[in-house]
Amino acid sequence: MSYARSNGIDFYYEQHGDATGMPLVLLHGGIGSGEMFEPVLPALAASRRVITVDLQGHGRTGDVDRPFDVGAMADDVAGVIEQLGVDGKADVLGYSLGGDVALRLALQHPERVNDLILVSIAIKRSGNHADAIVAMDGMSAEMAEMIKPSPAGQFYAQHAPNPDNWGTLIAKTSDAIHHDYDWTAEVAGLQARTLLVFADADSIRPDHIVEFYGLLGGGLRDAGWDGSAQPKNQLAILPGQSHYDILTSPLLAPVVSGFLQSSSSPQ
Template sequence: MAYVKVNGVKLFVRTYGDGAGEPVVVLHGLHSSHASMLPVINGLKKKYKVIAYDCRGHGRSEKPVNYSLKDHSEDLKSIIGHYGLEKVNVIGFSMGSYIVQQTAILSPDLFKKIILIAPKSRGAGSSVEELLKGQGISLSELSELKLGRLLSRQLFSPGTSFLKKIKPMLLKRFSPGLTSVQRMTASHALKGFDFTVDLKELPAPTLILSGKEDKINPPELGQETASHIPSCEFLLFEKSGHMIHFEEEKKCIQAINKFLS
């Protein structure tokens, strides 16, 4: 593990695997850390060199008072450059999928293959904040514990077992929590993006995974994203909500490995 300074901030980065395989960069979702992607990381590290990091404002990375989606994109490009890589495979979950799309549009030759888990290609802001606003709740009013409880029904399929639901919460122990101000800052970084037009120029083969019961980024948004990318495969996970890589972990890893190989 190491801290890498890019674009004026220190990011917490970890590499997994023996380094013999192709590099795969993994990006996590909003208000989380790279630890939340461990099911994916562990499923790939025997074959690939996996690079995972806590995005700015998250986990153990520095937390600036202001930043944007473009800053996230510049960070991703700089992390890839830091390791001396010219072209990589990349996996982005939820917020991570927005960062990957933005980066692919700005630097289309940077990615060999792209995997987007629970994505959307446009939005007024973060899906979590939009969901809460629809219920008349402000993100700033909630503690991390209350937010987790409130979102639990939105994140998972009704049929998902308690053991699968609790695993992401257990992994959160490996990273510092965010204050309400830091959560608001992270959400505001995602305000007002629309990639739908620019995605039509994306050259990299892409795989999109969406959960049928996802209330955060419903599968229609994944299908819409796929419809804009020239070379794209869309897979619907019938027994998942937003947390596909926990709810149908084995099937998710199999799909990713098949696509990458």
């Protein structure tokens, strides 16, 4: 059981694979934990050091009297990376809530992020499909008991520092996903080399995916027969997947590994 203290919270983390070199930090989705990455962890850790971190109030990390704010969570992770990274830096992959935290981390603490992988996130709330927004609006603290038998609820009951806080986790999650946001203006200034990954049946609208990638300089022109105009940032759409099962795609690990192994030099 390993913990790193940041902003007054002891964050549970696990290390897998080679213990040397630039680590890859994995940030999980809402009401989940680092265990969400079990489908891809062996492949990602086969050639590098991989660190999973349980976010505030999730998994084996305790909660504090603070809302689930992705900016504050990004500050938390910056402190963890400062302790566990190489020269205080890491490659970072975030999925869903963890992707929002990873993006905020790269924007607020660019000195902590080497390469960035964002899986299934929107940079503004309206970037989600309308029915997905309706589902977000419908989530409430009262749903805690209904969700409790789910795999996430069972894991929390077995491993959380205080399993009785399940209702608080759902209430804070509900409050967070009702919050409107738009990071469009900031994204254009993102410094980290970035890979965007989406499912072909994602909760994110296809036109928003194109907008997001365009802000990173992608999809704006032909790369040229010699690749001279190939953008430094990349986009992957994984077939036959949705927002909810994208981490199980057999293509995710090869896509991520290929991006991390490729040159970070701008073309």
